[in-house]
Amino acid sequence: MKTLILVDIQNDFLPCGALAVPEGDAVIPIANRLQPRFDLVVATQDWHPADHASFAANHPGRSVGDVIEVDGLEQNLWPVHCVQESSGAELAADLDRARIAAVFRKGEDPRIDSYSGFFDNGHRRATGLGDYLRERDVQEVYLAGLATDYCVKFTALDARRLGFETYVVEDACRGVNAKEGDVSKTLDEMRSAGVHVIGSEDVLRAGKEA
Numbered sequence: 001m002k003t004l005i006l007v008d009i010q011n012d013f014l015p016c017g018a019l020a021v022p023e024g025d026a027v028i029p030i031a032n033r034l035q036p037r038f039d040l041v042v043a044t045q046d047w048h049p050a051d052h053a054s055f056a057a058n059h060p061g062r063s064v065g066d067v068i069e070v071d072g073l074e075q076n077l078w079p080v081h082c083v084q085e086s087s088g089a090e091l092a093a094d095l096d097r098a099r100i101a102a103v104f105r106k107g108e109d110p111r112i113d114s115y116s117g118f119f120d121n122g123h124r125r126a127t128g129l130g131d132y133l134r135e136r137d138v139q140e141v142y143l144a145g146l147a148t149d150y151c152v153k154f155t156a157l158d159a160r161r162l163g164f165e166t167y168v169v170e171d172a173c174r175g176v177n178a179k180e181g182d183v184s185k186t187l188d189e190m191r192s193a194g195v196h197v198i199g200s201e202d203v204l205r206a207g208k209e210a
Contacts, residue, residue, distance in 0.1 A: 003138045005129075005159075006031055006043040007117060007145030007152050007173075009095050012081040012088035019081040020149045023174050025092070030172040030200050032096040037203055040101055040136060042129070044117035044142050044145075044155065046082035047089060047105035054113045055080045065178075071111055082107070104129045116154035118162065130162050140165040142203065144172035149186040156195045167196045169203060177186045 012018040035041050048054070055066045056077035066077045082089040091097060104127045106114035114120040118130050133141065141164045143152050152173050159166040161163045168190060175183035187197050 001039045001138045002037075002137060002140045002142065003040040003042060003133060004031075004034055004038040004101065004142050005117060005135075005155065006095070006143065007143055007155055008046050008082075008147075009081055009092050009145050010046060010088065011090050011092060012046075012086075013146045015156060017081070018079050018088050021174050021176055024146050025044060025094075027172050027174055028094045028097060028117060030169070033205055034067075034142070034144060034169065034172060034200060035096055035099045037206075038099075040138065040141070041099045043091065043100050043103045044127075044151070045089065045091065045103050045105045046107050047084050048082050048115075050051070050080075050083050050109045051110050051112045052107065052113075053111050054078050054107070071122075073112065084108075087145065104132070115151045116158045117151070117157040118155060119120070121154075125143065126201075129147055130158075130177055133164065138164065142167040142169055144169045146174060148173040148175035149178075149182045150176060153186050153190060156190050157193055160194050165196075166194070167198055167203075170202050171200050172198050 013021045053070045056062050057080050062077055063080050068075050094109050112120045119126050141159050142158055156166050156168050177183045
C-alpha cells in the first residue's frame, strides 16, 4: 500500500504565519492534486504548548536562531508557532482534508522538539505514525509539505530507518533554507540515506499508467 504523508501544512508555516516558510503556500495545490493517487493519506501537525522549550521567547536573553542545549539535546530556538488550539496551528484552509484518514500531532512535550512525524528529536517517544502505517501494511510512503530541510527531512529519514520505501516529492515541499544551499544539502543527505527524490509529475504519471 502507498501512503502520502502531508507534513505540517499549517497556517503558521505559510506566508504571513509566525514561522513562514518561503512560498510555503505553493505546496498546497500540488498536495491536493496528489492525494487521489494514494491508497491512504495522513498528515502531521506541530502542536506545541505555549511554554515549549523551542520558543526563543521562553528563554530570556536568547534570540530566534540561537542554539542551546535542553535535556542533553541541541535545540534551535524559533519564534512562537503552532501553539495548541491556535489558528496558526490549524491545517491550511485550502488543503483538501476530505481524504486525510488521520492526523498525527508532534511537539506536545514542552521539553523536547519533534521535527519528525514519527518520533521526537531524541527518539524517546513515538507519535504512533509508524505503528499506524504497519498495521495497514503500508510499504511505500511519499512526503509532501513543510519544511524540506527540517520536518520533511527528519520524517523521511525516520521512515527509511523504519523500513519504508520512502519518496520525497520535491516540488510539493518548500524549505527554510536559512543558509544558502541548506535545501540542496538536505536533498543530498536524504538521497544518501536511500530516500528517492522525485517530482509530482512522476507520481501523477504513474497513477495514470496504473
